Amino acid sequence: xxxxxxxxVSCPYCGESIKVLIDQQxxxxxxxxxxxxxxxxxxxxxxxxxxGYVSVAVYDENETV
Numbered sequence: 001x002x003x004x005x006x007x008x009v010s011c012p013y014c015g016e017s018i019k020v021l022i023d024q025q026x027x028x029x030x031x032x033x034x035x036x037x038x039x040x041x042x043x044x045x046x047x048x049x050x051x052g053y054v055s056v057a058v059y060d061e062n063e064t065v
Contacts, residue, residue: 012060014038
């Protein structure tokens with residue numbers, strides 16, 4: 001199984017849609033990656049549900065998760 005998953009997310013700052021590669025092995029973790037458009041830090045939260053589906057949520061650096 002390939003652990004990298006391509007997702008499209010919207011930057012919480014500029015609203016642009018950006019493609020990112022998500023490592024499914026990071027499930028349950030949070031990390032910060034800069035927006036490819038506006039260069040502001042985006043917090044990524046990776047989760048896997050009981051059925052094994054990966055979900056990605058993005059937040060600005062000041063939002064509480």
